[in-house]
Amino acid sequence: MVKFSGGLMPNFDVLTNDDFEKARRFHDEDTYSPEEFLVLSKLYSDSFRNVKEGEIVKGRIVRIEGDSVIVDVGFKSEGRIHKEEFPNLEAMKIGQPVEVVLESVEDQEGNLVLSKKRADFLRIWEKVLAAYESGEIIQGKIVRRIKGGMVVDLIGMEAFLPGSQIDVRPIRDFDAFVGREMDFKVVKVNVPTENVVVSHKVLVEEEMADQRKSILEKLEKGQILQGTVKAITDFGVFVDLGGVDGLIHITDLSWGRINHPNEVVKLDQVINIVVTDFDEEKKRISLSLKKLLAHPWESIDEKYKIGDKVSGKVVSLTDYGAFIEIEKGIEGLIHNSEMSWTQHVKHPSQMVSMGQMIEAVILSLEKDDKKISLGIKQLEPDPWQELMQKYPVGAKRLGIARNLTNFGVFVELEPGIDGLVHISDLSWTKKIRHPGEVVKKGERLEVVVLSVDVEQRKISLGHKQVQDNPWDSFEKLYNVDTIVKGKVVRIIEKGLIAELPAGVDGFVPANFLSPSKIKNLALHFPIDEHLELKVIEFDKENKKIVLSALAYLKDTNETEIQTYIDSHKLEKVSVEDIKSVVIVSEPITDFPNFDIPAIPSVGPADDKIS
Secondary structure, eight states: OOOOTTTTTOOTTTTOHHHHHHHHHOOOOOOOTTHHHHHHHHHHHHHHOOOOOOOOEEEEEEETTTTEEEEEEEEEEEEEEEEEEEEETGOTTTTTTEEEEEEEETTTTTTTEEEHHHHHHHHHHHHHHHHHHTOOOEEEEEEETTTEEEEETTTTTTEEEEGGGGGSSOSSSSGTTOOOOEEEEEEEEEEETTEEEEEEEHHHHHHHHHHHHHHHHOOOOEEEEEEEEEEOOSSEEEEEOSEEEEEEEEGGSSOOOOOOOOGOOOOOOOEEEEEEETTTTTTEEEEEEEGGGGOOOGGGGHHHHHHOOOEEEEEEEOOOOEEEEEEEEEEEEEGGGGGGGGSSOOSSGGTTOTOEEEEEEEEEEETTHHHHHHHSSSGGOGGGHHHHSSSSTTTTEEEEEEEETEEEEEEEETTTTEEEEGGGGSSSSSOOOGGGOOOOOOEEEEEEEEEETTTTTEEEEESSGOOOOOOHHHHTTTTTTOOOEEEEEEEEEEEEEOOOOSOOOOOOOETTTTTTSOOHHHHHHHHHHOOEEEEEEEEETTEEEEEEHHHHHHHHHHHHHHHHHHTTOOTTTTHHHHHTOOOOSOOTTTTTTTTOOOOOOTTTTTTTTO
């Protein structure tokens, strides 16, 4: 201290805050008068800056102590900064000015907290904000890859570069960009969090804007361009035409079928394409690759002839057949009917499968309609050509009932060879309503070959023909006026069917059962009841026997007639009514056919037959 008005003048170079506080609390009025102390206090306070926390201030390096650099910022005390915040500490000198940020006036130990690193960041932050406002281009270096993009060293601070903002083209190798220096534009800043988002893509787009405009102005249908495959999707390929993208739909990549576009093109491949359509409003460009290639059908008749054997891959299965790709863009159809000589193919999957390589024979070729008919059964001899010798008419064979229909039963003579036994050829004597009355599916059945139609692929068989026709003997057993006993086996619309002793069925018209009309025959003549009947008509040619109960009763006594009336509950019928009935001797022309169905026009292979 130096004498100040009778006392000592304070040395402000060495005076500290502690000195001032001690002087304030313990000053001796013998040394400083109150007036002198107030003057001294004002001079001391005015020597310090009014600095706020978080602000950049200028200071000077006072000394270096261990790992700390002591900096004087003109505050009441000096601050400490770790040496790591000085990248070029060796070049720093005592007394050298330095910019720092006052982070805290006092830490837990009462020290002033300063940061040079924070000051450097704020200076960079100011430049980044200015570049964001002005649109200035800043150079940076990509330092590492993170989720969703890259981290860029932007003049000393880290910024985020989204993967979608690296380039106009999709990036397939992000690691290749690490360490690369590029120009960037700040596209987004978050001041509270001090985050920065940059883009290189916007700079590329700006450079390509003129080029894109030029391309779009000159674009027209039919124009052939060169481009680079930019992206491949399930539905097509995006091609970079030099600033503008176009789409090649999957159907425009090849004349043939393809499962995925990567079968035709690869990423970054340079290809020639033709413009097929351009939507000026939506800026959509449709391209085609296949239209630069010759259509395979143009020379089809030079490559293939009817009867040629070809090979190809099964590319599609439908209900009616299989499509075979002979070569790219050329497909032929194998109809179900051309798959097997003997099997009844209802779906092509019975014979072929998707992707299978098969051989076939060309059956027809229509160049104008772009249609080729193929067959695979033609690769083998037609077994039906030998059936006339193998199954001569009249030959007896043992087959298996494979399919029952309302008009007959299909009998398998050998694998793939079926014949039809019509319902009328199942029995000589029975009126069969359904084949199931004679044979069950899967059972063996003895048959006789009646006819073979090679052209229509049909064999007619008979089961009743295995035995001799019994109607020659029936002519003697059941001649007209013969008395027989019959069992009721079926009620039909016009009467009933009665089974006779020899196993043959006869027809009893309703008007030959009662002189008065009966509304419900089944109530009066139950099944399995036995009746005394007389034969009134025998037709050997048409295999018909007509019977009558009334004709029999007319020749009996009144007691038997009354018993018949009572047992069958024939109300309003008397013995005299039955006695007076006139029996018609002429042939019955409306003899029922027992609903035997006709043979349909379809064969056993038809899908309608189950």
